[in-house]
Every structure is written in structure tokens, then in C-alpha cells.
Amino acid sequence: MRMDEPNHQQALDAAVDAALPSPQPGAGAVVQHSFLTAILRSVQQRSIEQRVLAGFGLVFAGILVISVISYRNMTVLIRNGHQDQRSHEFIQLLDAMGEAMDDAENGHRRFLVTGDESYLTAYNTLRERAPEFARYLRELTSPESSQGAHVTHLAQLITQQLQEERNAIELRNKTGFEGVRGMALTGVAKASLDAARKLQAQMEQEENKALAQRVIESTSTTRSSIILLSIGALLLFVLLAAVYYLIRHDITARRRIAAELQRRGELLEAANKELEAFSYSVSHDLRAPLRHIDGYASLLAKATAVSLDDKAKRYLHTISEAATRMGQLIDDLLVFSRMGRQEMLHGTVNLDQLIAAVLHDLRHDLQDRTISWKIAQLPDVTGDAAMLRQVFVNLIANAIKFTSTQPNATIEIGSRSDGPNEAVLFVRDNGVGFDMQYANKLFGVFQRLHRADEFEGTGIGLANVRRIIHRHGGKSWAEGALGKGATFYVSLPLARPST
Amino acid sequence: MTLSKPIVLAEDNPRDAELTLAAMEEHQLADKVILCHDGAEVLDYLYCRGPFKTRLQGNPAVVLLDLKMPKVDGLEVLRTIKNDADLRPIPVVMLTSSREERDLAESYALGANAYVVKPVEFHQFLKAVKELGVFWGMINEPPPEGAGRAAGRSA
Numbered sequence: 174m175r176m177d178e179p180n181h182q183q184a185l186d187a188a189v190d191a192a193l194p195s196p197q198p199g200a201g202a203v204v205q206h207s208f209l210t211a212i213l214r215s216v217q218q219r220s221i222e223q224r225v226l227a228g229f230g231l232v233f234a235g236i237l238v239i240s241v242i243s244y245r246n247m248t249v250l251i252r253n254g255h256q257d258q259r260s261h262e263f264i265q266l267l268d269a270m271g272e273a274m275d276d277a278e279n280g281h282r283r284f285l286v287t288g289d290e291s292y293l294t295a296y297n298t299l300r301e302r303a304p305e306f307a308r309y310l311r312e313l314t315s316p317e318s319s320q321g322a323h324v325t326h327l328a329q330l331i332t333q334q335l336q337e338e339r340n341a342i343e344l345r346n347k348t349g350f351e352g353v354r355g356m357a358l359t360g361v362a363k364a365s366l367d368a369a370r371k372l373q374a375q376m377e378q379e380e381n382k383a384l385a386q387r388v389i390e391s392t393s394t395t396r397s398s399i400i401l402l403s404i405g406a407l408l409l410f411v412l413l414a415a416v417y418y419l420i421r422h423d424i425t426a427r428r429r430i431a432a433e434l435q436r437r438g439e440l441l442e443a444a445n446k447e448l449e450a451f452s453y454s455v456s457h458d459l460r461a462p463l464r465h466i467d468g469y470a471s472l473l474a475k476a477t478a479v480s481l482d483d484k485a486k487r488y489l490h491t492i493s494e495a496a497t498r499m500g501q502l503i504d505d506l507l508v509f510s511r512m513g514r515q516e517m518l519h520g521t522v523n524l525d526q527l528i529a530a531v532l533h534d535l536r537h538d539l540q541d542r543t544i545s546w547k548i549a550q551l552p553d554v555t556g557d558a559a560m561l562r563q564v565f566v567n568l569i570a571n572a573i574k575f576t577s578t579q580p581n582a583t584i585e586i587g588s589r590s591d592g593p594n595e596a597v598l599f600v601r602d603n604g605v606g607f608d609m610q611y612a613n614k615l616f617g618v619f620q621r622l623h624r625a626d627e628f629e630g631t632g633i634g635l636a637n638v639r640r641i642i643h644r645h646g647g648k649s650w651a652e653g654a655l656g657k658g659a660t661f662y663v664s665l666p667l668a669r670p671s672t
Numbered sequence: 673m674t675l676s677k678p679i680v681l682a683e684d685n686p687r688d689a690e691l692t693l694a695a696m697e698e699h700q701l702a703d704k705v706i707l708c709h710d711g712a713e714v715l716d717y718l719y720c721r722g723p724f725k726t727r728l729q730g731n732p733a734v735v736l737l738d739l740k741m742p743k744v745d746g747l748e749v750l751r752t753i754k755n756d757a758d759l760r761p762i763p764v765v766m767l768t769s770s771r772e773e774r775d776l777a778e779s780y781a782l783g784a785n786a787y788v789v790k791p792v793e794f795h796q797f798l799k800a801v802k803e804l805g806v807f808w809g810m811i812n813e814p815p816p817e818g819a820g821r822a823a824g825r826s827a
Contacts (some may be wrong), residue, residue, distance in 0.1 A: 471794040500792030
């Protein structure tokens with residue numbers, strides 16, 4: 174897994190480089206670069222699940238941002254469209270009003286001249302429809318805007334025109350043409366009509382200006398929407414591609430690892446079978462010649478008992494002894510090998526009973542010895558009772574062996590809890606001890622810190638202890654000092670209290 | 673307590689055979705030992721065929737079987753003996769170098785009467801072989817002739 178990390182990292186660099194704008198040259202570049210590196214580093218520290226999740230999170234956030242901005246732009250465009258329509262209606266209405274006012278004034282003048290009431294049709298129409306026009310115009314503008322004020326002003330001017338014309342009609346009816354001759358020539362409401370026309374033109378101009386502004390706004394909004402959508406789509410595409418790459422890369426890596434695991438599993442199985450065949454062969458074939466060496470050396474010693482001198486007898490004896498010892502070593506190795514392969518049972522082990530049984534088994538070693546025992550109450554642990562028994566046989570036998578030179582031997586067996594799931598058990602003696610610098614050698618196969626003529630043994634016991642404890646998921650270690658005794662510790666999983 | 677029936681020793685290794693015989697010698701059992709060099713020879717003896725065609729009828733007091741032998745190995749011989757109604761009553765003792773659990777389990781499963789691991793140390797080996805010879809050849813009362821058939825008929 175570690176091996177393809179750099180590859181992975183390069184690909185990630187490329188993906189991030191593509192997704193982010195390239196650093197600007199100059200002073201900013203260094204800052205930006207270190208910022209990028211920091212981001213990259215934090216990305217690399219995450220697991221594949223977190224990276225994919227972050228990638229999808231970014232994609233969804235991008236979709237959300239694009240959606241919000243698009244929605245806002247669309248609202249602007251729709252609102253502008255509505256307002257454009259109203260503006261056009263507004264301008265049309267203004268034109269219609271202007272025409273109606275002109276028609277009313279022209280008809281009115283004809284009436285003043287002729288006295289024919291049929292010329293007052295346009296005036297009457299204007300008078301009837303003026304409030305309607307004003308209301309309509311007001312609807313098309315907001316009261317706070319300048320156009321709203323203009324509309325009010327325009328309505329006033331129309332009212333004024335109508336009022337002046339009415340006065341003139343009444344005067345014509347009372348006095349006849351002569352009374353209104355002057356008025357008929359110049360026009361009755363010329364001043365207010367001119368003002369109204371001027372105002373109307375101004376309003377039209379303002380409305381057209383607003384229209385033009387809105388067109389510019391709509392165009393730029395549309396353009397920015399298109400740009401935003403394009404960039405967004407591109408970014409999302411890159412992000413999705415990066416996420417896809419991550420997932421695909423992970424799947425490939427997983428497949429490769431699975432295949433590799435399977436291959437190694439098969440290799441391991443083959444190796445195990447070979448090892449089994451090997452140890453079987455050791456067990457069966459290697460012992461036979463040793464038996465022969467000892468056997469024939471013994472037969473020779475017997476046959477030549479009279480003729481051989483002491484020296485030659487000692488040689489024969491040494492041959493026998495060496496063969497016997499090698500047989501012992503082979504047996505020990507086989508036991509050690511079996512400890513590693515043997516199937517483990519899991520159960521609750523009562524250590525108090527186990528220690529009592531071990532001491533009972535070792536009673537032959539304890540003959541002619543005075544040892545003061547300090548055995549504390551021990552907790553129940555989880556494990557294989559037979560294997561754990563082997564552990565304590567080895568540890569206690571060692572303690573007995575290495576206190577043999579001590580007139581007041583003391584052996585202490587105790588425990589301390591190490592967290593809620595683990596117990597640490599120890600066997601302490603006041604024997605010959607050992608130099609702490611060799612503490613790690615103690616647990617090696619056939620490693621011994623004493624000469625064979627000082628203390629017997631092959632040096633397999635503690636190796637077995639370590640192997641068994643390791644298989645239980647625990648640890649083994651030792652403390653001691655030369656001439657000051659030794660303490661051997663093992664940690665084991667505590668038995669779950671049955672409730 | 674005189675030994676009337678022979679002891680069959682199946683041992684392919686001549687040195688092991690010699691040492692075993694030397695051990696038997698100590699108790700004057702050696703001349704009762706029939707030495708076979710492989711599993712096939714053991715079966716020839718038991719079925720009175722080949723070189724044993726002319727031997728006196730009757731089963732041996734005990735068969736001491738090595739596990740690893742040429743031609744027919746110990747477990748195969750054991751299986752044949754225990755599957756034959758006539759031979760089944762013969763006590764079979766596995767005498768081998770192997771202390772492998774697999775061999776032990778298989779031997780007992782096939783009906784071995786005892787399983788002895790040859791000790792490396794000669795004095796212990798001597799003792800083991802002597803005790804085996806004395807127990808199975810002298811102390812143990814062998815089954816009467818036709819015991820297997822009789823049991824088979826009554827069953």
C-alpha cells in the first residue's frame with residue numbers, strides 16, 4: 174500500500190492543480206504555493222472515504238452555489254421583462270393621453286367658433302376618461318418614484334385643462350361667439366396643455382432611459398449567468414473526475430491488495446505445510462541416528478568395560494551425553510514449533526487453581542528445598558488453560574532453579590490490573606538474577622545467560638512463554654539485576670465477568 | 673510364566689533392530705523375536721505366506737510396529753490387522769520415533785493397543801523395550817486362538 178503512495182500523490186497534485194487557478198508569478202506565488210501544499214498535505218492525511226466525501230461535498234456545494242446565483246439572475250431577468258412591458262404600456266398610454274388632450278382642445282376650439290356641440294365629443298370623452306387614465310398610469314408606476322410624482326402632476330394639468338375648457342364652454346353658452354372670440358383664436362388651455370405635453374415628453378424620455386438601462390442590466394446578467402454556468406460546469410466536471418479517479422484508484426489498489434493477500438495466504442499455507450513436513454521429519458528421522466549413537470556408545474562401553482581405561486570411558490560417556498542433549502534440544506524445538514501451530518482454545522482460566530496444580534506438579538523439584546512462597550490471589554483470565562499452564566510451569570520452574578543457590582529462597586506470584594481488560598501477572602524470585610542489558614535475549618530460542626554446568630536447561634522455556642503469551646495477545650518482559658533476583662511479567666486478557 | 677508365543681518386531685532400520693534385540697537379550701526374549709524389515713513382511717508372517725509359508729500356525733503374542741517403513745507402512749499394517757477378524761485380537765504396539773499428535777491420534781483411532789516413543793537415551797530405550805517385551809510377552813495373557821471369529825459370530 175505504502176509503495177504506490179507517491180503515484181497517488183502525483184495524480185492528486187494534478188487534479189488539484191487543474192481545479193485551482195495556477196499560482197500567479199511574483200511574491201504572491203510563494204504564499205499561494207505553501208497554502209496549496211498545506212491543503213494537499215491535509216488532503217493526504219485523510220482516508221479515502223473522507224476524500225471522496227469531501228469531493229462529493231464540494232460538488233454538491235458547487236451545484237448549490239450555481240443554483241442560487243442562477244435563480245437570482247433569472248428573477249432579475251423576469252422582473253426586468255415585466256417592467257419592460259409596463260414601460261411600453263406606460264409610453265403608449267402617455268401617447269394616447271396626449272392625443273386625447275389635443276383632440277379635446279381642437280374640438281373645443283371648433284365649438285367655440287361654431288357653437289356646434291358635436292365638436293365637444295372629444296372633450297367629453299377626455300373628461301370621462303381622464304380619471305381612468307390617471308389611475309391606469311398610477312398603476313404602471315410606483316408612487317415613490319419620480320414618474321409617480323409626474324403622473325400626479327400630469328393629472329392635475331389635465332384637470333386644469335378640462336376646468337378651463339369648461340369655463341369657456343359656459344361663457345360661450347352665455348355670451349355667444351363674441352364673448353369667446355379671443356379664446357377661440359389662441360386656444361383656451363394652451364398654457365396647461367403645453368405644460369402637459371412637455372411633462373409627457375419628459376416622462377417618456379425617463380421611461381425610455383430606464384428601459385435602456387434595464388436592457389443593459391439584463392444583457393450583462395445573462396452573460397454573467399452563461400459564464401458562471403460554464404465555469405461551474407467545468408469545475409464540477411474536474412471535481413467529479415478527481416473523485417472518480419480517487420475511487421477507481423482505490424478500487425484498483427484494493428483489488429491488487431486482495432490478490433496479493435490471497436497469493437501470500439497461499440504461500441503461507443504452503444510454507445506451513447512444508448514446515449509441518451519438516452518438523453515431522455525432524456521428529457522421526459533426526460532422532461533415530463542419535464539413538465544409535467547413544468545406543469552403540471553404551472553397548473561399546475559395556476563390551477569393553479574391562480579393557481578400557483578411565484579416559485576412554487569418559488570419552489564414550491561424553492558421546493552418549495552429547496547425543497542425549499541433542500535429543501533434548503530437538504524435542505524442545507518440536508514443542509516450541511507445536512506451540513506456534515497448535516490450535517488455541519479460548520476459555521476462562523482460574524489462575525489460582527492453575528498455580529496450585531503447577532506447584533503440585535513441581536513438588537519433586539522442591540524436595541530438600543526451603544522456599545518461602547508469597548502467592549497472591551489472582552484474577553481469572555481468558556485463554557488456553559493447557560498453554561497457560563505451560564507458561565507458569567516454565568516461569569515457576571525457572572524461579573525454583575535460579576534460587577537453588579540461595580539459602581533463603583523467596584518466590585512471589587502476584588498480579589496487578591492494567592486497565593479494564595488486561596491483567597499483568599508476575600513471578601518474582603530472589604535468585605541469581607540477570608544483567609538488564611541481556612533482558613531481551615532471555616526470551617530467545619536456546620538463549621541462555623548461564624553456563625550449562627551452573628544451571629541445567631536448553632533455553633527454550635522463556636521462548637515458549639513469549640510465544641504462548643503473544644498468541645494470547647499479551648506481552649512478556651523481565652526485570653532484574655545480577656545477584657538481586659528477577660521478576661518475569663506477562664500480560665493477559667482478563668476474563669469477562671459473567672453477569 | 674514362560675513365553676510360548678513369538679513377538680513380531682517390524683523395524684526397517686538394522687541398527688534400531690539390533691539395539692532392540694540387544695535390549696530383548698537382557699531378558700532372554702531375543703530368540704522369540706521374529707524380525708520383519710517392512711510392513712509387507714509382517715503381513716506375510718501373519719497370513720503365513722511367502723517365506724513364512726511353513727511356519728507354525730497361530731498368532732504372535734504382540735506386534736511391535738514402526739510407523740515409517742518401506743513398501744507397507746506401520747499404519748497400513750495396523751489397519752489391515754484391525755480389519756481382519758482373525759488378526760484383530762493380536763495386541764499391536766506402535767514403537768516409533770514420532771511424537772507427532774497426528775500419528776498418535778491416527779494410531780489409536782485405528783485400534784492400536786499402545787503407543788511407545790523410542791527414547792533417545794539408550795538406557796531408557798533399553799528399559800522401554802525390556803518392559804514392553806516382558807509385559808506383552810510374559811505378563812499379558814494373549815487372546816485364545818479364534819477369539820476374533822468367536823466374537824464375530826456371537827455379535
